Amino acid sequence: MNTNHVLIKVVLFVNVLCINSFVENRKVNSSYEELKHEQIIDNSPVVGVWNFLMPNADAPYKKGRIFISEKNGIYDVVISLKTGSLNGQDIKVEENRINFNINMEGIERTSFVLEVEGDKMIGECYSENRSSEVLAKRTLPVE
Structure with a gap:
């Protein structure tokens, strides 16, 4: 029973790490897309x-x-x-x-x-x- 209990904790810990990593990665990608959009606007050749x-x-x-x-x-x-x-x-x-x-x-x-x-x-x-x-x-x- 202890082995299963430890295994469950490890699986939960790994899932939490993966979810946090996924959320942070989405934030970075979103920020990158916003920056890329701003650069396209700022690069207007007439400005x-x-x-x-x-x-x-x-x-x-x-x-x-x-x-x-x-x-x-x-x-x-x-x-x-x-x-x-x-x-x-x-x-x-x-x-x-x-x-x-x-x-x-x-x-x-x-x-x-x-x-x-x-x-x-x-x-x-x-x-x-x-x-x-x-x-x-x-x-x-x-x-």
């Missing part, structure tokens, strides 16, 4: 700080920076110029493409259609009265 040039734009809009960030799947765009900043609206991102609008001088709606290739972004901006090619280069690494 970053971009120095841009618009050769056909008026002088105040010719050069500046585009700041593109993302949090919880929502993108934010700010264009920084010597004369101030403009906030992006109606932002749409699909893989390596970003489209957004800004209001220049408060009233003129300007649309941007840009595509990222590595650390370069090319595309165009256009409004009712003008259009320009947009050339940009990433200045800071994606965080």
